[in-house]
Amino acid sequence: MAASTIGLLHPGRMGSAIAAQLIAGGHQVLWCPAGRSAGTARRAAETGLTAVETVPRLLDRSAVVFSICPPAAAEEVAEDIGDYSGIYVEANAISPQRMIAIADRLRATVVDGSIIGPPPDEHSTARVYLSGPENAVERVRGLLTAGNAEPVPLANRVGAASALKMAYGSFQKTSRALAAVSHAIAGDYGVGEHLLREAAAFDGNALADPDGLPSTAARAWRWAPEMLEVAETARELGLPDALATASAEVLSRWADDKDDFDLDLPTTLRHLHRE
CATH class of the missing domain: 3.40.50.720 (NAD(P)-binding Rossmann-like Domain)
Structure with a gap:
């Protein structure tokens, strides 16, 4: 050119x-x-x-x-x-x-x-x-x-490129914020080394491998209350709890998918939208 x-x-x-x-x-x-x-x-x-x-x-x-x-x-x-x-x-x-x-x-x-x-x-x-x-x-x-x-x-x-940026940034930025809160909780209780060891053994990147999300939806009925416990832990330590409560809200959208391990990915994602 x-x-x-x-x-x-x-x-x-x-x-x-x-x-x-x-x-x-x-x-x-x-x-x-x-x-x-x-x-x-x-x-x-x-x-x-x-x-x-x-x-x-x-x-x-x-x-x-x-x-x-x-x-x-x-x-x-x-x-x-x-x-x-x-x-x-x-x-x-x-x-x-x-x-x-x-x-x-x-x-x-x-x-x-x-x-x-x-x-x-x-x-x-x-x-x-x-x-x-x-x-x-x-x-x-x-x-x-x-x-x-x-x-x-x-x-x-117009809007497609911006939507891609929002989709990517949603994970990239939020995951780092979540990591910061996780390390702060572990540090306050003196278990930071153990958190690092568990993190090293963690398998999977949900953004790169979305096929695991239907399994998340099927187990979300158990995970949502756990995230509320995380929120309470964060609040007691003077840490931000909004990310944990927001995660609980996301998981609650899958309440009707309890133990349905036959879900496909399009259905899983559709259930996140408000009807």
Whole structure:
């Protein structure tokens, strides 16, 4: 693909890493330093971004604009682009509902993007999932042909890439929060070494092997009360108990599947939805 001029709103750690991949592909990446911190300016300079005076100037010169910012700022950043009519890659970790609402408000052609993995560099690879209008998705995919940001086109549907990010993040982030509470409980009672030994013997990754979930549903009637006991333990130690009570709520959705070890996976997942 011929070299393009691309705008970036605004260069944080992940945004700068994606920009570096675009620059490696021969593209020019613009950013606007107005109102940004010295740390951001340093990062932009190290990455090789080209500074422009204002966001409108950035938009005038950019065929494609990437928004990669903290989730809470997604709408505010989108509002900055006004009547921009190019391709706007909304690549923040936001819900499909917020993604669609942002797309509906903009004149730009919106590509829904989600980035999974560490900031890409010579040692690390990230996947950049893309969904939305096919021609726009293909244009963005073609920009990411160099470096370690791997573009992955999805369905022709705004919201699909964001849904994947939410599904992955739900497990990735929550599992670490759960691990922190588990180690805190064990540490308070002086049994941390034993927890580590049991963890090392633990077999299975439910995200990578969902075929084990029907068995979970069949046993959930026993596990839900156990999670309430975990919640009580956490509360008594001054630890957060919401994750344990939320797990009990999830498990309670399978109450009618008690000891039904003939469940299939689609039925198991369907029973999680409220009727």
